[in-house]
Amino acid sequence: MSEVSSYNYPPQSEKFRCGFVAIVGRPNVGKSTLMNHLIGQKISITSKKAQTTRHKVNGIYTDNEAQLIFVDTPGFQTYHRNALNDRLNQNVTEAVAGVDVIVFVIEALRFSDADREVLQQLPAHIPVVLVINKVDKAKAKDPGVLQNFIDEVQQAYKFTQIALVSAKHGLGVAQLVHILKPMLPIGIPLYPEDMVTDKSARFLAMEIVREKLFRYLGEELPYAMNVEVEQFTEEDGLYRIYIAVLVDKESQKGILIGKSGEKLKKISTEARLDMEKLFETKVFLKVWVKVKSGWADDIRFLRELGM
Structure with missing residues (x-):
């Protein structure tokens, strides 16, 4: 630890x-x-x-x-x-x-x-x-x-x-x-009493998007994808968050986006609302899809994602 x-x-x-x-x-x-x-x-x-x-x-x-x-x-x-x-x-x-x-x-x-x-x-x-x-x-x-x-x-x-x-x-x-x-052993606390996680807002934003992907996509696609935060900034009480969804094949991209982009829009909207509730501030969220073939078997790439 x-x-x-x-x-x-x-x-x-x-x-x-x-x-x-x-x-x-x-x-x-x-x-x-x-x-x-x-x-x-x-x-x-x-x-x-x-x-x-x-x-x-x-x-x-x-x-x-x-x-x-x-x-x-x-x-x-x-x-x-x-x-x-x-x-x-x-x-x-x-x-x-x-x-x-x-x-x-x-x-x-x-x-x-x-x-x-x-x-x-x-x-x-x-x-x-x-x-x-x-x-x-x-x-x-x-x-x-x-x-x-x-x-x-x-x-x-x-x-x-x-x-x-x-x-x-x-x-x-x-x-x-x-x-x-x-x-538990007797000892003084390691974190402030109002702190509920040691994970950053950047990490939590990424996890929220992943949750929506799992909830709204089919049985197979979620296991061939991951997400990465490409930009996370805060200005004047607004979080600007840009997240890329990584898929293994070009054919999976259309499944994720959905007809006329409706599926990805629904995922993005619900993720943004959850982020605003968690962070207690307004959020601008942009989510898009990138193809990264073989990412689940790429050890170096997994390390870059923090896995």
């Missing part, structure tokens, strides 16, 4: 706890949605499609007792192998190496080989809290079914604690924070 300055609050700092918590799991189990609810603000993108998170995103929760620095990781990819997914998996491994606690997220009533493979990647010396997400659906069935499922998962790993949540509805999130606090 990078070094940051420390902040001396609250007064009872000798009892204050502060530490890093990695949120891990296979793709599409609700890790980003969980983190957004944990910190009370949307900073990590969400989508029904798997593998939307491509960067480690730090979300910061602070109260009078503790500061929890959550690390939202990409879903560990066990199937589609290319330079991009190898880099994503490396990001997961690096993220969990220096944390104090690991939150391992799975879906209620679903414990797959992919989940087991993620467990095998976790360091044995770091405590792991099992978080079973989407329990609202499971509880609608026979309560005994959920308990049997919990018993089954417990056989796979020596979990320190278990928490039941519905990340989508924010249920059980406060209890999860309560479970995590005592597991």
